Amino acid sequence: MATKPAKASAEKSADAIALLSADHKAVKALFNEFEKLIARKDADEEKAAVVRMICDALSIHAQVEEEIFYPAVRSAIADDDLLDEAEVEHATARDLIAQLREMSPGDDLYDAKVTVLSEYIDHHVNEEEGELFPKARAADLDTTVLGAQMAKRKEELKSDAEIDGSEFPPPRRKTANGSGRAAAK
Numbered sequence: 500m501a502t503k504p505a506k507a508s509a510e511k512s513a514d515a516i517a518l519l520s521a522d523h524k525a526v527k528a529l530f531n532e533f534e535k536l537i538a539r540k541d542a543d544e545e546k547a548a549v550v551r552m553i554c555d556a557l558s559i560h561a562q563v564e565e566e567i568f569y570p571a572v573r574s575a576i577a578d579d580d581l582l583d584e585a586e587v588e589h590a591t592a593r594d595l596i597a598q599l600r601e602m603s604p605g606d607d608l609y610d611a612k613v614t615v616l617s618e619y620i621d622h623h624v625n626e627e628e629g630e631l632f633p634k635a636r637a638a639d640l641d642t643t644v645l646g647a648q649m650a651k652r653k654e655e656l657k658s659d660a661e662i663d664g665s666e667f668p669p670p671r672r673k674t675a676n677g678s679g680r681a682a683a684k
Contacts, residue, residue: 596616
């Protein structure tokens with residue numbers, strides 16, 4: 500278990516919770532991008548690209564949580580039920596992700612499965628950010644050390660999966676009105 504050091508580390512690393520929260524925001528942006536594409540009849544290629552990014556991002560995020568964050572938090576807090584539920588939620592999300600990886604935008608239930616995955620992830624994120632993260636912050640964890648481990652593992656997984664680092668979080672581009680939106684490949 501990583502514990503809080505007596506002195507702050509000189510090493511500049513992402514805080515574990517900040518890293519996970521940034522992933523949550525990036526995936527939410529991708530789901531919002533998909534939602535905009537649903538109404539367009541000519542957007543199958545873009546929808547497929549966005550869903551591929553969602554699936555890749557969620558898969559890597561879940562694996563990093565399960566390998567590094569959850570075990571550290573489990574050993575530091577007394578709430579096995581919360582962590583057990585998070586792991587079950589991951590398993591269900593993995594099932595939907597596997598189904599989506601085998602589908603195409605024109606398939607029956609494709610949009611519905613992406614929508615259900617989005618709703619499911621919203622629920623999961625709300626529990627993590629509302630319950631798990633505050634408990635982790637209050638525990639005797641060095642979230643900076645955990646963040647460094649998680650960032651390194653995330654990069655390894657992206658490399659192993661041959662995922663372009665620019666895809667997750669999604670790249671932002673300026674639109675005519677000046678707002679950013681996720682670019683689809």
